[in-house]
Each structure stands twice: as structure tokens, then as C-alpha cells.
Amino acid sequence: MDHICPICQINNNQMAIDFAVEEFICSHCDKLITIGKTTASKTIKKLVENVVLEVGRKGILYGTEYWVMNIVIKKYGSDTFWREYALKDKAGNNIFLSESDGHWVVLRPVDFAFKEYKYYAEANGKNYRWYETTPCSIYAATGFFEDKLKFGLATYKEYVNGAEMISREEYGASKEFFNGKHISRSEIRKAFGIKELPYRTGIGIIQPFAYNVRQCTNIMAVTALLICLLQLYVVTSRSNQTVFEQNINFAEVNDKEMVSKSFTLSGGSAPLKIHAFSDVDNSWANVGVSLVNEKTNEVISASKDIERYSGFEDGESWSEGSKSEDFNICGIPGGTYHFLISAEKEGGVTDPFKSGFRPEKGDFSIIQNETGTFFLQNDKDKSINSYTDKEALKNAIIEKAGLLKTPKEMGKLDSILINMVPDYGYPSKYEQNSSVKIKAIWLPVSFWNFAIVLICLVLFAGLSYLAKSIFETNKWKNSSNSPYSPTN
Secondary structure, eight states: OOOBOTTTOOBOOOOSSOOOOSEEEOTTTOEEEETTOSSEEEEOOOOOSSOOOOTTOEEEETTEEEEEEEEEEEEETTTEEEEEEEEEOTTOOEEEEEEETTEEEEEEEESSOOEEOSSEEEETTEEEEEEEEEEEEEEEEEEEESSOOOOSOEEEEEEEETTEEEEEEEETTEEEEEEEEEEOHHHHHHHHTOOOOOOOOSOOTTOOOSSOHHHHHHHHHHHHHHHHHHHHHHHHTOOOEEEEEEEEEGGGGTTSOEEOOOEEEOSSOEEEEEEEEEOOSSEEEEEEEEEEETTTOOEEEEEEEEEEEEEEETTEEEEEEOSEEEEEEEEEOSEEEEEEEEEEETTOOOOGGGGSBOOTTOSEEEEEOTTSOEEEEETTTOOEEEESOHHHHHHHHHHHHTOOOOHHHHHHHHHHHHTOOOOTTTTHHHHTTOEEEEEEEEOOOOSHHHHHHHHHHHHHHHHHHHHHHHHHHHHTTTOTTOTTSTTO
């Protein structure tokens, strides 16, 4: 489409589509040219600030190809400006892009006058609240125009409903009506292939909140209901139980782990509480527990120190620590498990039978205490038998070791038993803090996680409504008809 400027003779052919033009502004000399005339009507100010599209630029919005046919900067008061880009498709349909403070609205002309009341207007079955009435004039312009430009004072009246608006532009006896919707900056970038857009400040007249609060609240309500049903199932589908309880001698787990019997947990996930007790007195003990899932071989390990100390200082007694400790292994689901248990205490574990009498062919050891009582420990099962009758002990030794009951052997045994050094205090001194008691209980299903999730959902919903209320209040702060004003 060629339009020769009669003033500077420049061909203004930026448009790739043809349409009837009443006036155009020369891109070279900025003169307003009326088609068919050889003189200029006036010189129009150049577009300078925040204009990101140019006349003739092509873009695709909502699946339709449009061209920018003109750009108009409008002015309100002494320092309020906004930009309007008129677009046309190949079928001759017009739409407008309005940008103010970095916020974009796409406007479509409508061929009907909406019903206007004191504080709102009605169109397409919706009520739109009156936002503002704005007198404005053209400050700068460029491009091609189907009608003559109106440089006098025009009046805009805008009505808002969420992210939509309707507006009436009145110039003298002429009235035009528009329907507008918010359009995001990312859609503008994508449609026209541009990177830099005017800096955005404040809240746009129909800028939507970051997300749909009502829809989000409904989703959270359904989520809370599903969580309640799941929690009800978890609670009713399992029973609480003691899964393990045993006294374990430190000597039995000296330098090795004890493997417990298997046990089965049925139902939903819940904490497994471990209770450990040892008769510590100015000393410490440590217990290590590993829970093994027999199906997956997954191992969860935990350990705990048991300490208790006491004494006198400055005439007063003091104590700290405890003989028992509790700890949890959290979130254990149903399945078949066993424990691996290790334990140690301060000073370690002394086995007196290691220094006792052991026959060459025997699998047992013998010690004696200061009372003259003999003790025989089986190496295999660690069982201990006591003997106060020396003859009975000798017969047991000969039988267990496979010795011949001869005067020579009996004499050797007599000599060994008579000269055996007593282990003073056995067994009482070894029985002091000799074991640790471990008890494992699969606890009731915890309601804490359930309650925390529900509280978070309720809190998020409440904060969302509060944030949206603040957002809407700020959006209407420039309106003389704000629904959040005490007078309205």
C-alpha cells in the first residue's frame, strides 16, 4: 500500500495489507496528510517514550494475524499518558492494544450501546462497576487512519468486572463502545517477537490476581477431604502393638550384632518407638538398633546413649541423666521386619571364663569364687552350671571332656581345682548393669502430620483471600468509585 507524502515526496508503504485510508502521518516529516489533498493539515509530535511496536509490524494474537496500522499516545492532565495500538487483520477487522504503566489490555469495538446506570453498566448479562471517567486528548500519533483524527477533548468512561472491562469513548456527539480483556506481557512478547516492554508499575485496571482464589480454595477443600478419608483408613486399618521386648546381656552382643526374630506390622505408616533401659550408675551405656525390611532389605539405623551421674558437691546432692531413653523411627509402613541390635557399656564387658580352666578336649570353662563354689560355662550356648561338690564337678569334667576316670586323671583335676585362683565377687559384680532392656512399640498413627497439613491448607486459603483483598483494594485506589472506599 503506497501513500506518497505531498510535502517530502516519501512513499509511506509500511503496510502489507490494503484498506481505505482517510488520513496518514508521514513517517519522514511527521505531517498529517489527508488523502486527496496536496497540503498538510498539521505537524504531529513524534512518538518517543515506551513505544515498543512500529507501524506495519505483524503479530499473531489468538490465532489471527494482525498488522499495526497506527499508534496514538493519549494524554490525561499534565503528566498521565497511555499508548493505543490499532491492529487490523486481512478480513478488515480491527482491535486495539492499550498499554499504560506496563499493563496491557486488548479492546474490541462493539456495535451496541450497553446500559449505563449511576455506578455500573450492564453488557452481555454481566454487571461492570464504574471505575473512572477520564477526559483526554491526542498527544502524539503516527500511521494510517480510516477516519479523521480527533484532536479535541474526548471522554472515556470505563467499567470493570474482574479481568474484563467495557468502555465508552465520547467525542462531541460521536460515541464508540469497546469490550476489553487483560492480556499478559508474555503474550505480547510471543505475538510480536519483541523482548523489551515498558516497565510495569502498580496494578493494572483489569489485571487479574496471580491465581484463581476460589478455584484454588475448592481444590484445597477436596484435598482436605481426601486427606481426612485417607487418615480415617489409616487409623482403622491397623492396631497398635509391642513388636519386640527383650533383656540383652552386654556379653551377648560384645563385638557382634544380635539378630531378633521377625515381626509383622499391619496397616498404615506410623512411628516405631524404641525404649531402652540399663541400670547405669555414674556410667554410660550405648544401644544401636537397625530396622531391616525383609522384603526390600532397606535398613534404618539409630543409636542412643544412656547416661546417669550423681554425687555430692558443697553439701548438696546432684544428679543428671536417666537410666532409660526413648527414641522414634518415624514413618514405618506395614511389612515384615527384624532388628539388628548392638550394645556396649562403660568399661566394656569382661568375661571371667576366658581366664578359667579349660580341658584340652573340652568345650567349656571353669572358674571358682571366694566361697568355694565352682561355675562351669558351656562355650556353645553360654549356659552356666554351679557346683558346690567338688566330686560332682570332677565327674562332670571327665564326662564332658571324654577323660578316663583314673587315679591319675582324678589327681590332676584335684590339683587344678585346689590351686585355682578365686574370682572374687563372682557372679554379683558381673551382674551389675549387665544388660540393657529394649522394647519396641508400633505407636498409634500420628495425627500431627494430618493436623499440620489441614492447618496449612486453611492458612493458605485465608492468606489468599487476604492477599486478594489487598490486591483489589490497591487496584481500585485510583478510582473515584472504589467498592473498598468507606463512602461507597
